Amino acid sequence: MSPETELGGAGAGATLVYLVAAVLFILGIKQLSSPQSARSGNRLAAIGMTIALVVTLLDRRILSYTEIAIGLLLGGGIGAIAARRVAMTAMPQLVALLNGSGGGAAAVVSTLEFNHLLRATGGLPPTEGVSILLGSLIGAVSFTGSIVAWGKLQGVFSEKAIIYPLQKPINFLLAAAILFLGGLLLTNAAGMPAYLAFLGASLLLGVLAVIPIGGGDMPVVVSLLNSFTGLATAAAGFALHNVVLIISGTLVGASGTLLTYLMCKAMNRPITNVLFGAFGATTAVSGAGAGGAGGAALAGKPVRDVSAEDAATMLAYAQSVIIIPGYGLAVAQAQHGVRELADLLKAKGVEVKYAIHPVAGRMPGHMNVLLAEANVPYEELFDLEQINDDFGRCDVALVIGANDVVNPAARHDPQSPIYGMPILDADRSKHVVILKRSMKPGFAGIENELFFDPKAMMLFGDAKASIGKLVAAVKGL
Amino acid sequence: MNALLGDLTIFVLAIFVGYEVISKVPVILHTPLMSGTNAIHGIIVVGAILVTGQADTAVVKWLGFVGVVLGAINVMGGFLVTDRMLRMFGKKKETPRG
Numbered sequence: 001m002s003p004e005t006e007l008g009g010a011g012a013g014a015t016l017v018y019l020v021a022a023v024l025f026i027l028g029i030k031q032l033s034s035p036q037s038a039r040s041g042n043r044l045a046a047i048g049m050t051i052a053l054v055v056t057l058l059d060r061r062i063l064s065y066t067e068i069a070i071g072l073l074l075g076g077g078i079g080a081i082a083a084r085r086v087a088m089t090a091m092p093q094l095v096a097l098l099n100g101s102g103g104g105a106a107a108v109v110s111t112l113e114f115n116h117l118l119r120a121t122g123g124l125p126p127t128e129g130v131s132i133l134l135g136s137l138i139g140a141v142s143f144t145g146s147i148v149a150w151g152k153l154q155g156v157f158s159e160k161a162i163i164y165p166l167q168k169p170i171n172f173l174l175a176a177a178i179l180f181l182g183g184l185l186l187t188n189a190a191g192m193p194a195y196l197a198f199l200g201a202s203l204l205l206g207v208l209a210v211i212p213i214g215g216g217d218m219p220v221v222v223s224l225l226n227s228f229t230g231l232a233t234a235a236a237g238f239a240l241h242n243v244v245l246i247i248s249g250t251l252v253g254a255s256g257t258l259l260t261y262l263m264c265k266a267m268n269r270p271i272t273n274v275l276f277g278a279f280g281a282t283t284a285v286s287g288a289g290a291g292g293a294g295g296a297a298l299a300g301k302p303v304r305d306v307s308a309e310d311a312a313t314m315l316a317y318a319q320s321v322i323i324i325p326g327y328g329l330a331v332a333q334a335q336h337g338v339r340e341l342a343d344l345l346k347a348k349g350v351e352v353k354y355a356i357h358p359v360a361g362r363m364p365g366h367m368n369v370l371l372a373e374a375n376v377p378y379e380e381l382f383d384l385e386q387i388n389d390d391f392g393r394c395d396v397a398l399v400i401g402a403n404d405v406v407n408p409a410a411r412h413d414p415q416s417p418i419y420g421m422p423i424l425d426a427d428r429s430k431h432v433v434i435l436k437r438s439m440k441p442g443f444a445g446i447e448n449e450l451f452f453d454p455k456a457m458m459l460f461g462d463a464k465a466s467i468g469k470l471v472a473a474v475k476g477l
Numbered sequence: 478m479n480a481l482l483g484d485l486t487i488f489v490l491a492i493f494v495g496y497e498v499i500s501k502v503p504v505i506l507h508t509p510l511m512s513g514t515n516a517i518h519g520i521i522v523v524g525a526i527l528v529t530g531q532a533d534t535a536v537v538k539w540l541g542f543v544g545v546v547l548g549a550i551n552v553m554g555g556f557l558v559t560d561r562m563l564r565m566f567g568k569k570k571e572t573p574r575g
Contacts, residue, residue: 021520025517025520026494026498028513028517029495029498029499029502029510029513029514029517030498030501032502032506032509032510032513033498033501033502033503033506034503035503035505035506035563035566035567036567038506038509038563038566038567039560039563039564039566039567041513042509042513042556042559042560042563043560045513045516045517045556046516046556046560049516049517049519049520049552049556052520052523053522053523053526056523056526056527057526059526059527059530061527061530061531062526062527062530062531063530063531063532063533064530064532064538065530067529067532067538067539067541067542067545068526068529068530068545070542071525071529071541071542071543071544071545071546071549072522072526072545072549073549074546074549075522075545075546075547075548075549075550075551075552075553076549076550076552076553077553078546078549078550078553078554079549079550079551079552079553079554079555079557080553080554080557082550082554082558083553083554083555083556083557083558083561084557084561086558088562091508091512091558091562094512094554094558095508095511095512095515097554098512098515098516098519098550098551098554098555098558099515099551101519101547101548101550101551101554102515102518102519102521102547102548102551104543104544104547105519105521105522105524105525105544105545105547105548105551106521106524108525108528108540108541108543108544108547109521109524109525109528109544111540112528112529112532112537112540112541112544113528115537116528116531127481222511223511226511226514226515226518229515229518229521230514230518232521233518233520233521233524234488234491236521236524237484237524238481238484238488240524240527241480241484242523242524242527243484243487244520244523245520245521245523245524246484246487246488246491247487247491248517248518248520249518249520249521250487250488250491250492250495251491251494251495251498251499251514251517252495252514252515252517252518253492253495254491254492254495254496254499255495255499255510255511255514256511256514258496258499258500259507259510259511262507356504356505358504363507363508363511364504364507364508364510364511365504365505365506365507365508365509365510365511366508368504368505368506368507368508369508369509369562369565372562372565372566373565375565378505378566381505383504383505
């Protein structure tokens with residue numbers, strides 16, 4: 001096919017500039033490998049984006065700039081306001097929405113390219129056809145899937161895994177319909193109406209695929225949808241023969257896939273279990289049974305309370321303290337108080353470290369961002385592999401709003417739903433102080449035997465209030 | 478066909494480059510990595526600009542406009558929020574160390 005009949009095939013000059021932009025994206029991500037250079041890396045990528053946009057706007061085939069200019073200003077304005085206003089705790093929601101925007105844009109581009117090819121050549125050339133259909137399908141799934149993910153994270157829709165009768169057969173039929181319509185379109189046996197049905201089915205698939213996934217698994221979903229939007233972009237790049245779309249889309253596809261894999265590994269669950277397991281719902285059911293059994297074993301055991309003053313004394317006279325923050329800390333907005341407590345302890349000569357579980361927070365690396373916001377130096381943040389050996393030498397492990405990630409059952413109880421999940425070995429330190437609102441189980445819906453450990457002490461109450469009491473008590477010592 | 482092979486070559490090589498650079502990003506920067514790569518897939522706005530600029534019917538124009546808006550949200554939101562987060566990681570030198 002000659003380049004003139006394509007919408008997006010760029011001239012040699014523009015292609016060279018696109019290549020420079022792609023190189024800047026790669027160098028930008030490369031600089032993200034260290035906190036010192038990360039910010040300039042992001043700037044490099046932004047420069048790449050700017051020059052790609054400028055050279056696109058200079059394209060001679062553009063007939064009218066009105067819609068483009070208004071669209072760029074409107075979208076850019078919305079994006080800028082959202083980026084400025086979002087609270088760091090709400091970062092996963094924003095990333096989900098940005099993902100959805102990109103996916104939606106990819107679906108739009110593929111749809112218009114389909115329309116263009118249909119009218120220019122009367123049919124769908126096979127190679128462009130496959131790219132267009134993949135771009136529409138993946139983009140549409142990412143668009144609606146991201147909106148549902150946002151709704152679950154934001155609390156607009158139920159966070160629980162929603163299951164309804166015939167869920168799997170319905171999804172299967174939908175997938176079959178998409179395949180069938182795609183086949184019709186590729187063999188040019190059908191036109192625009194079939195395409196619209198294809199697109200509609202893809203949009204619906206995005207909704208139905210994410211609805212049965214529990215809120216706690218949304219980080220995995222958001223990573224996966226990030227990778228989907230990247231792949232939809234790459235597919236649009238194939239359809240338009242545009243090199244920068246292919247390279248950038250593929251980079252993001254690789255990034256999202258890798259992060260999804262790392263999250264699943266951190267939870268010791270295969271991706272299929274996350275996507276189709278309806279984790280929150282099944283454990284709510286089996287939690288009554290299994291939790292009942294586990295709960296019965298733990299029911300007779302006493303739980304030790306501790307006062308803020310006693311806990312403060314223990315912390316202040318310890319040599320080494322490891323803080324284990326969980327999402328409960330973020331919800332209570334207690335990260336600034338935690339940093340203040342850590343500063344006080346360090347002034348008394350206590351060594352303070354933070355142990356960050358890979359799934360702490362609501363997206364990969366979320367807890368690090370929340371602590372960085374509270375000015376915690378990143379040198380004090382350690383991930384699971386780095387710190388787990390230190391617990392044996394640690395005097396006090398301070399668990400704040402974390403639960404399943406410190407449950408020793410994951411190590412030794414094959415009956416437990418979280419068995420095999422890598423955990424932080426808080427139970428191996430000399431004392432464990434647990435700040436918790438109540439004895440309510442965590443996301444997995446199971447009892448935590450750490451709370452019943454003789455060396456564990458519970459400081460009940462809102463995390464922020466409890467931290468405030470600890471700070472006051474340490475000051476008073 | 479040659480064009481397709483060229484595109485496919487770029488695609489496969491980009492997978493390997495992507496895997497290499499991304500696997501070097503430390504866990505503490507995974508959220509900015511996600512929002513930053515998120516901004517990079519906003520490059521789809523380039524495609525949206527091209528299809529909108531060549532629109533010849535009102536429907537195509539409007540749909541293209543929607544695509545440009547969505548893509549621009551993705552780009553601006555992604556880069557700015559990533560910068561906001563990375564600024565926090567960079568400012569550690571000003572904080573007093575115990």
